[in-house]
Amino acid sequence: MNPGLLKGADALLAGDFATLSDLVRAYAEERPDHPAVIDAEGTLTYGQLDARADRVAAALQRDGAKHSVSIVSSSRNDYVTVYLGALRAGLAVAPLAPSSLPEQIVAMAQDADAEHLFLDGDNEQALRAVLAELPPRRIRLDTPQFEQWLAPEGAKPAPVETTPAMPFNIIYSSGTTGTPKGIVQSHGMRWLHMQRANLYGYDRHAVTLLSTPLYSNTTLVSLFPTLAGGGTAVLMAKFDVVKYLELAQTYRVTHTMLVPVQYQRVMAHPDFDRYDLSAFRAKFCTSAPFNAALKADILKRWPGKLTEYYGMTEGGGTCILVADEFPDKLHTVGRPAEGHDIRLIGEDGKPVKPGEIGEIVGHSGAIMTNYHKQPGKTAEAEWYDETGKRFIRTGDMGRFDADGFMQLMDRRKDMIISGGFNIYPSDLEAILKQHAAVFDVAVVGVASEQWGETPVAFVVLRPGSSVSAPELLLWANAKLGKMQRISAIEFRDALPRSAIGKVLKRELRDEYGKAAVST
Missing domain, CATH: 3.30.300.30 (ANL, C-terminal domain)
Known part of the structure; x- marks a missing residue:
């Protein structure tokens, strides 16, 4: 189709740059009654999500917010509402892991310069001892306080011009190797994720089941393309195998993102084969080593394509394995994505010879801006080739086989x-x-x-x-x-x-x- 004939969200996706806010607005105008997000409490349509995001944005502007908001909550519809509203107000979002120590949550919220903290009841109770150190504006998502804080119905925020270089979110590393670092991802980086939505079937008929937490980039790389494509995201506050399978069957789920241990538990359930999962088009996996035998079992018993991503929240380079197309490469994480430059370097910082093991470094358009307020850590994560091209170091060891597929060895520290x-x-x-x-x-x-x-x-x-x-x-x-x-x-x-x-x-x-x- 001639790009000049496209309208609404289709025209935005065909352009050089658009925001998640723009796309949700376009779908709200096109089909306001279509479900956008669903949780255990109910459904938000695109029209409702768009209107509530406006009220969040207007309330943040009313409060004089200039930098960011933090969210500490289980997955719920209004988590997405706050995320979108903050972006619409021109702010960055710093979603924080509820599993972090209270002292870590304080440190991350302060590091992000968060002026508002949105949280649910369980996490407010867990953080009670450190409330005085948290952002002064704290809003409970699961009480009438949130509704009272919102700007009035019909409120519209002042327009904000969003550029690709502006921070979209600050994702904090898990902290399994020390103090979490704030990974600044730009609107431009997220745009590349959303623009590729159609390549994986994230369209207006997509239904994506998400059971990993919304503070994790693992979840967001499926949530945002779902909304960018005009589909529906079904949110689970906590993963449970039976509930997952029931939701997948009930909502005729087409897409999902699971980590390997979740796939392992689902496939091991004795009643797995009794559920109707025939609507699945695509299943994705990332974040941890994915056993080849488990991949083979999924290909045999679970309909739809299986795609494994290897990469980092910091971006840089991604490898992709479309498992059903390369059943003889299940022991690998695939080949570099189109436009991604992935290389292997030795302890001396120089490229290793073909077939040798080295540390994986990557470059692409989807690359973090920096670690927030940590120029030294940012420099440690960077590697430059002889032309000055910037790569991100993964800390993972790997080697390419003769066909260009990457076989992961281990974390260098492990x-x-x-x-x-x-x-x-x-x-x-x-x-x-x-x-x-x-x-x-x-x-x-x-x-x-x-x-x-x-x-x-x-x-x-x-x-x-x-x-x-x-x-x-x-x-x-x-x-x-x-x-x-x-x-x-x-x-x-x-x-x-x-x-x-x-x-x-x-x-x-x-x-x-x-x-x-x-x-």
Whole structure:
């Protein structure tokens, strides 16, 4: 179709730049009664979402907000309302993880220069001891206070000219490796995510089921394209396998984003095959290592395409594996996305030779502006090639195969150096997962007087299985190289994970170290 004949949201998406606010407004005018977001309490149509976002924006301008807002809440419709309203008022949004320590939430809200804090009842109670240190304007989303704070019905904010360089949000890192850093993403970066919505079928008929939290970029890279395409987002405040499958069937869900541990739990449910999931067009996964055998099981039993993203919230470079198109590459994370330049560098900062392992660095149009107020950390995350081209360092180790597919090894910080040899925990985990009794596993390096470091495996067994730690250790080490051998196996009921499914290996390492000292 001639781009000049397009109207409304279609014309915006075909242009050089538009905002999420513009697109929601266009859909509100085109079909105001179509559901935009759905939670356990009800539905917000595009017309309602647009009007309520106007009231949020007008209230923020009335209050004199100039910088940002923070949100500490479970997923709910008005979380999206506040997000959109803040953007419409020209502010950045700093969504914060409720699972963070109260002191961390204070530090992140202060770092973001947040003038308003929106929160729900559970989190207000959890933060009671530090309320005096939080932004002075605190609004409860799940009480009449929010309705009272909103500008009157029909209110319109003063227009704000939004440019691609303006900050869209500040996403704080999980903090699993230390103090969270504020990752500043621009409107231009988010525009690239939204503009590609049609490539993945995010259209006016899309229904996306989201069960990961809204503070996570994992969730947002599916939420925003859903709204940009005029579809419907169904929000789960807390992941539950049965509830997830029921919602997917009831709403005829077409799209979803899940992290690997969620896929693992869904596929392991005994009633999985009883649910009608035939409406699915696309399933996405990111944020943590995705086992090849699990991918194969999903391809066999769950309709629709399966796409794995490998990348960082900081942006830079993304690899994409369309699993159903490359069933022989399930052990990889795919090839660099179109227009993404991904390279591997050694400890000396120079590119490694073809086929060698190196740290992954990436460049693309979707790249963070900086770490908020941390120029030193920003500089540490950057790598420049000989032409001055800016890349973001991932801290992950990988190698390209002969076909250009990326095989992840491990986080550089998780690599085990034992007796001078590099051991990649993912290799050991892959072997252990081959055992019929193993449901989940994480391998970490612990201090060793003899070797410097030695691998220890933490294993979750499948229900009803029976194998002893010595038996499993003997089985695994028989399949591993001499320098890879695991020194100990410990059973756990579950592995500690972040809210988006990343194994908290530092907790396992610290726990094991403390136990060794006490004995």
